[in-house]
Amino acid sequence: MSDAPIELRDxxxxxxxxxxxxxxxDLLYLIxxxxxxxxxxxTVLGYLWSLARPLMLFGVLxxxxxxxxxxxxxxxxxxxxxxxxxxxxxxxQEATATxxxxxxxxxxxxxxxxFPRLVIPLAVxxxxxFNLGLNLVVVFVFILAFGVGPMWTWLLFPVLxxxxxxxxxxxxxxxASLYPRFRDMAIIWTVLSTVLFYGTPVLYPITVxxxxxxxxxxxxPLAPLFELARKWVIDPNAPGPAxxxxxxxWLIFPALIFVAVCVLAVxxxxxxxxxxxxxx
Amino acid sequence: MSSAPVVIEVxxxxxxxxxxxxxxxxxxxxxxxxxAHGDYRELHALRGIDFDVHKGxxxxxxGRNGSGKSTLLKIxxxxxxxxxxxxxxxxRLAPFIELGVGFNPELTSRENIVLxxxxxGLGRREAxxxxxxxxxxxxxxxxxxxxxxxxxxxxxxRLAFAVMVEADADIMLVDEVLAVGDASFxxxxxxxxxxxxxxxxxxxxxxxxxxxxxxFCDRAMLIHDGERRYIGDPEETALRYYRLNFxxxxxxxxxxxxxxxxxxxxxxxxxxxxxxxxxNVEQGEPIGIEVVFEARHDLEDPVFGFHFLNxxxxxxxxxxxxxxxxxxxPNRLAAGQRARISGTVENRLLPGRYVVNSWISRNRTQGDxxxxxxxxxxxxxxxxxxxxxxxxxxxxxxxxxxxxxxxP
Numbered sequence: 001m002s003d004a005p006i007e008l009r010d011x012x013x014x015x016x017x018x019x020x021x022x023x024x025x026d027l028l029y030l031i032x033x034x035x036x037x038x039x040x041x042x043t044v045l046g047y048l049w050s051l052a053r054p055l056m057l058f059g060v061l062x063x064x065x066x067x068x069x070x071x072x073x074x075x076x077x078x079x080x081x082x083x084x085x086x087x088x089x090x091x092x093q094e095a096t097a098t099x100x101x102x103x104x105x106x107x108x109x110x111x112x113x114x115f116p117r118l119v120i121p122l123a124v125x126x127x128x129x130f131n132l133g134l135n136l137v138v139v140f141v142f143i144l145a146f147g148v149g150p151m152w153t154w155l156l157f158p159v160l161x162x163x164x165x166x167x168x169x170x171x172x173x174x175x176a177s178l179y180p181r182f183r184d185m186a187i188i189w190t191v192l193s194t195v196l197f198y199g200t201p202v203l204y205p206i207t208v209x210x211x212x213x214x215x216x217x218x219x220x221p222l223a224p225l226f227e228l229a230r231k232w233v234i235d236p237n238a239p240g241p242a243x244x245x246x247x248x249x250w251l252i253f254p255a256l257i258f259v260a261v262c263v264l265a266v267x268x269x270x271x272x273x274x275x276x277x278x279x280x
Numbered sequence: 281m282s283s284a285p286v287v288i289e290v291x292x293x294x295x296x297x298x299x300x301x302x303x304x305x306x307x308x309x310x311x312x313x314x315x316a317h318g319d320y321r322e323l324h325a326l327r328g329i330d331f332d333v334h335k336g337x338x339x340x341x342x343g344r345n346g347s348g349k350s351t352l353l354k355i356x357x358x359x360x361x362x363x364x365x366x367x368x369x370x371x372r373l374a375p376f377i378e379l380g381v382g383f384n385p386e387l388t389s390r391e392n393i394v395l396x397x398x399x400x401g402l403g404r405r406e407a408x409x410x411x412x413x414x415x416x417x418x419x420x421x422x423x424x425x426x427x428x429x430x431x432x433x434x435x436x437x438r439l440a441f442a443v444m445v446e447a448d449a450d451i452m453l454v455d456e457v458l459a460v461g462d463a464s465f466x467x468x469x470x471x472x473x474x475x476x477x478x479x480x481x482x483x484x485x486x487x488x489x490x491x492x493x494x495x496f497c498d499r500a501m502l503i504h505d506g507e508r509r510y511i512g513d514p515e516e517t518a519l520r521y522y523r524l525n526f527x528x529x530x531x532x533x534x535x536x537x538x539x540x541x542x543x544x545x546x547x548x549x550x551x552x553x554x555x556x557x558x559x560n561v562e563q564g565e566p567i568g569i570e571v572v573f574e575a576r577h578d579l580e581d582p583v584f585g586f587h588f589l590n591x592x593x594x595x596x597x598x599x600x601x602x603x604x605x606x607x608x609x610p611n612r613l614a615a616g617q618r619a620r621i622s623g624t625v626e627n628r629l630l631p632g633r634y635v636v637n638s639w640i641s642r643n644r645t646q647g648d649x650x651x652x653x654x655x656x657x658x659x660x661x662x663x664x665x666x667x668x669x670x671x672x673x674x675x676x677x678x679x680x681x682x683x684x685x686x687x688p
Contacts (some may be wrong), residue, residue: 012358030395
């Protein structure tokens with residue numbers, strides 16, 4: 001029984017990735033894949049339901065913006081642009097909204113097991129990402145059906161997607177880790193994400209926005225992503241983010257905000273993670 | 281045992297909770313009461329705990345509610361962060377704060393096994409590989425593709441326990457897992473832990489079931505008010521625990537004027553008609569019991585109570601006994617004196633597993649317990665005449681065809 005002396009390792013307590021990378025990745029994968037399976041195979045119309053939501057929103061918006069406000073009629077390929085934007089923004093909105101209460105919803109796991117805290121909001125984003133992947137397939141079918149030919153810039157789209165995922169993860173980390181302590185985070189985030197929805201060129205092209213407002217919208221780190229997505233995927237003649245913001249210099253601000261949000265996310269999360277179990 | 285290497289080393293661990301008098305959990309509260317920050321009471325859950333656990337040991341941590349024992353376990357499990365001190369461990373650790381945490385009722389048992397296995401520190405492939413072993417252990421192979429929400433609570437507990445066993449961690453931190461399930465399940469848990477210990481695994485058990493401490497632990501530690509009061513012999517730990525418990529609420533158990541009424545079990549067993557010690561009883565045969573208690577301190581007007589429980593934990597029957605006294609003898613058991621409770625009990629029990637719980641109260645008041653023993657005896661009634669419920673009663677009843685009353 002008396003083996004050679006065993007190496008003792010420090011127990012450092014709970015943290016964002018407590019228990020090691022490998023375990024965190026396994027858990028992340030398992031949780032998001034099961035959650036995904038549950039939504040898709042749990043009900044007969046599983047996938048159709050999750051596609052129905054963006055499609056219905058898209059339908060309503062299409063009628064409003066082509067028949068009522070007529071913004072869309074001057075924009076090339078407006079219907080597909082709208083669908084594309086709604087699906088992309090839907091991913092951000094769905095992931096962050098679910099993330100807010102995610103840690104509290106997993107209370108038992110957080111308080112009673114050694115669970116890497118970061119996995120919880122990440123799993124939420126990953127589940128939404130699976131969703132987005134399926135929705136994008138449908139969107140690209142529409143894009144081709146509407147006569148937008150394949151372009152080489154489509155190959156750049158994953159870069160945009162990566163940036164969108166990054167900011168979604170960052171925001172999810174912030175809201176998820178603050179919610180246990182500040183329960184009004186849920187309401188605040190509902191309002192904020194609605195503001196972001198209108199403050200991002202989702203429904204309208206940036207070109208219809210008056211010059212003065214454009215500078216404000218240009219501060220939104222999501223805006224350049226959507227402008228680039230439009231230019232690269234749907235309409236190569238659309239103005240790029242630099243043109244939309246009124247010069248490349250203006251792009252420094254959203255870039256700075258983007259980085260700041262990411263830094264804030266890491267800081268807030270690693271600060272809150274060790275104490276989350278006690279706050280619940 | 282002390283020659284075995286140390287696998288858990290705890291040094292000066294401290295933990296303080298801030299309990300807000302006025303809970304500040306919204307921005308509005310923060311904004312309206314910016315100075316409310318200091319309005320909390322400090323709760324010192326742990327005030328510098330030191331101990332070592334060696335490889336292959338079965339170590340008990342006992343204490344009353346609020347003593348800090350569960351906090352300590354949660355810190356060791358990396359659920360809470362310690363405010364001070366240092367903990368070092370060797371090997372893979374699995375905490376069992378509660379059985380079945382993280383089970384998703386919407387998933388099948390197979391998916392849940394993998395998920396839970398990974399939570400307990402197995403790799404994904406490793407967890408998948410052990411799925412069959414888990415199902416076999418839980419005896420749930422036929423239900424593998426059933427969603428967990430359709431499981432009975434008994435099946436759920438079996439599955440959770442099986443995952444825990446197959447996770448096969450080097451160090452198991454267990455918090456009253458045995459409190460769930462019936463007596464035979466608790467017995468099975470303990471058997472498994474003992475088996476694990478034989479293979480060099482280390483078990484740390486947090487409990488306030490002193491019977492478990494006395495019968496399973498190699499060493500035990502008593503925590504009170506966040507401090508270590510005793511470490512070492514489990515018997516002594518249990519004794520000190522009882523002393524704390526029955527000393528009323530006075531903070532210090534060793535103070536003067538505190539009545540200590542502890543009792544020790546010297547012997548407890550079953551006898552057959554020939555007076556031989558037996559493990560189990562045949563249906564219909566009288567149950568001979570023989571129990572010897574030793575008073576550690578004077579016990580006035582003691583009452584010895586016995587409850588017979590079935591496997592579902594329901595009390596089937598019970599009886600109380602007072603000391604049989606010679607005329608003029610005071611009704612007390614002096615320190616060091618022993619009381620022998622022996623005799624036969626009529627056996628109407630149907631075949632099945634039964635447990636005898638016992639308590640000793642003093643001053644004839646039920647609430648004033650000297651000792652409460654869960655599972656004093658644990659036995660099986662075997663026989664070939666099963667029936668509904670737990671007991672068979674003589675019924676002088678006949679069923680006959682009624683004559684003369686016949687409707688056309």
